[in-house]
Amino acid sequence: MKATPLAIPEVVLFEPRVFGDARGFFFESFNQRVFDDAVGKAVSFVQDNHSRSAKGVLRGLHYQIQNAQGKLVRVVEGEVFDVAVDLRRSSPTFGRWVGAHLSAENKHQLWVPEGFAHGFVVLSETAEFLYKTTDYYAPAHERCLAWNDAEVGIQWPMTEEPLLSEKDKIGKSLSEADLFD
Structure with missing residues (x-):
């Protein structure tokens, strides 16, 4: 598995x-040793999540201010544009974002570490999105960064307004x- 740090080096793209x-295909979708070596620390996952969304749905940009979650994300049906935003004030990349196309076809995965907001927009007719988290869902600590915050300036690859949940419609600016910290 190839591991490539992105422009924000803590965010890592995995290509199996x-x-x-x-007959079909086979690939190793996760290897603890390879993963830990690539991200530079031992990571334990405690929860797996699976969502299905229609074209134009934008989920995010989500994070938990306490019980922060690192996420290893991938797509098993369809295609999304996946984004991570650095929310660590002490980071040299604070407020910057990186994005990657994840699809069932390319089988890429993205590591989004703790301290980042995360979101994606669905580019195909539907997409099934899987992710592992390093901490449990804690709704009292969940926060949402505005998907269209001009200060962050994410270049979403879409031509129409996205479909948003009520929670995502009221995301806060950076x-x-x-x-x-």
């Missing part, structure tokens, strides 16, 4: 080696958001 023939 896929072995395919007329200047108003609860942040990490």
Whole structure:
């Protein structure tokens, strides 16, 4: 498995080696040693989540201000544009974002560490999205950064307004958001 740090080096793109023939394909979707070496620390996952969304749905940008979650995300049906925003005030990349296309076809995965807001927009007719988390869901500590905050300036690859949940419609700007140290 190839691991590539993105422009924010703590966010890592994983590209598996896929072995395919007329019968189908096989690939190793997770290897603890490879993962820990790539992210530079031992990581334990405690929860797996699975969502299905229609084209144009934008989920995010979510984070938990306490019980912060690192997320290893991937798509098993369809395609999304996945984004991580650095919310660590002490970071040299504070307020910056990185994004990657994740799809069932490319089988890429993205590591979004603790201290980042995370979200994605669905580019295909539907998408099934899987992710592992390093801490449990804690609704009292959940926060939402505005998907369209001009200060962050995410370049979402869409031409129409996204479909948002009520929670995501009231995301806060970077200047108003609860942040990490």
